[in-house]
Amino acid sequence: MTNLRSGLYNAKLPPAGQRQAFRKGSVPVAVYGLGKMGLPLAAVYASVTGHVVGVDIDDDVVRTINDGECHVAKEPGLPELVSEQVERGALRATTDSVAAAHTASVHVIIVPTPLTDDREPDLAAFEAVLDSIAAGLAPGDVVVVECTVPPGTSSGLVVPHLEANSDVSRGEFGVAFCPERTSSGRALQDITESHPKIVGGVDAESTRVASLIYGEITSNEVIAVSDATTAESVKLFEGVYRDVNIALANELARARDDLGIDVREAIDAANTQPYCNIHTPGPGVGGHCIPWYPYFITSRVSDDMPLLLTAREVNDSMPSFTADTLRDEMADAGRTLDGATVAVLGVTYRPGVAETRATPAAGVIDRLNEHGATVLAVDPMLDDDVVASFGATPVSLSDLSSHTLDAVVVVTPHEEFDHIDWAAFDDLVVVDGRGTLGDIGHSVYTIGGGPRR
Incomplete structure (x- = not known):
């Protein structure tokens, strides 16, 4: 890597x-956060600029990347891209965020922003990254925020924080928000081509620089909005639209x-009209995005937002509804859930x-335990200790048929479940949360679809 450091702001x-x-590596980049979205972003930046240092607090993650390996599972093309960029010296990783900040002139933040127990955005990790960037900030640098934050964070927190904790005055560095619009399992495609890239800066020069940068990263359109707060709101609006729509379904x-x-049939038919796009019902909404985004908005507004909060209540109620549906189906079959052995298929969201963040499986398992069931859980993506932490006995897919089951709940339909030998079980009562089961020779109730006996 070159040691030159050239800023783009002013x-x-x-x-x-x-x-x-930028493309020749004279504008070094630091990406703070190398998780399932941060590592693909860092690898893409490296492929374009040839000069990226990735920062993560996890020693194992850093070691894995510097060995040319990829810790993010089931992300097509990412292991090969990481290996290639590390081998050619375009990408390296470190836990020393301050040292990384001293070398970079483009600082990209993509760390998680969880909620506190009071449903307030927790910006502690984000502010820790800002402290590191401030220690190495230089005139001409630009800070690009990709992780989701409450509206007004770039202008109200990032700029004053960096100015107060560095030797650089506002107007000498840029700050822009460019929302991550990436789905797991297609991260590289989404970063480079799938969707237009939204950019918005705290000033016109920040917006210009962000537009220039992402014009090199993506082959899709770059849409510059009025300011950083608008860009921050775009990502949140996308999420709350989906949350409200799923709540309707x-x-x-x-x-x-x-x-x-x-x-489900009625929804599919209704959606043939171009102005209708009702989403699909299910056992709940999980992940670190959609269940949290309404609170990013409500934490920053003075008026009540009953639609957003009602949608949350509906979606949060679905895990209990799913378990209660199994109880009712068992009762219709003259059986009881109390004392029954139930397998939950899928614990990830x-x-x-x-x-597993905000996974509906957690609520399903809790409710089944409340009903007195003995709960087993199968998830090929997770270690046994993770599964056990949700209050269920972990069972491998290969051992599932050795257990005497009374009922099954499908929460997350991993493709591995397509190979279950349903004939190995006698007289099951099944609740299909996702509508993925065909005729399996057992009584099936599909959420939204109803019973099939």
Whole structure:
């Protein structure tokens, strides 16, 4: 890697020269956070600029990356890209965030922003990164925030924090928000081409620099919005739209038995009209994004937002509804859930992703335990100790048929479950939370679809 350090904010070079400097590695980049979204982003930056240092607090993550290996599972193309960029010297990793900040002129932050117990955004990790960046900040640097934060964070926190904790005044460095719009399992594709890139800076020069940078990163359109707060809101609005829409689908699914129809079929038919796009019902909404984003907004506004909060209540209620549906189906079959052995299929919040934050499986397992069931859980993505932490006995997929089961709940349909030998079990009662089971020779109740006996 070159040791040159050239800033893009208030740069003297014309735009073409700035793009060339960025691509030739004269504008070194630091990416703070090397998780399932940060590592793909760092690898893409490295492939474009040839000069990236990734920062993470986990020694094992840093060691793995510097060995040319990839700790993020089931991300097509990422292991090869990481290996290639490390081998050519374009990407390295470190736990020393201050040292990384001293070498970089583009600082990209992509660390988690969880919620506190009071449902307030917890910016502690984010502010720790800002402290490190401030220690190495130089005139001409630009800070790009990709992780989701409450509206107003870039202008109200990042700029004053960096100015107060560095020797650089505002107007000498840039800050822009560029929301991560990436899904697990397709991160590289999403970063480089799938969606337009939204950019918004705290001033016009920050927006210009961010537009220039992401014009080199993506082959898709770069959309510059009015300011950083607008860009921050874009990501949140995307999330709350999905949360409210899923809540609508879930509320309709809960009415299935009263309506006496297959709600999923009705939704599919309704969606053939171009102005209708109802999402799919299920056992709940998980992950570190959608369940949290409404609170990023409500924490920054004075008025009540009943629609957002009601949607949260509906979606949060679905794990209990799913378990209660199994109780009712067992009762219809003349059996009881109390004392029954139930297998929960899938503990992660979505298929093929080793992520359990806000997973609906947690609520399903808790409710089944409340009903007196003996709960087993199967998840090929997770270690046994992780599964056990949710209050269920971990069982491997290969050993599942050796257990005498009374019922099954499908929470997360990993592709490995396609190979279950359902004929190995006698007289199961099954609740399918995701509508993925066909005719398996057992009584199945699909959330939104109803019973199939």
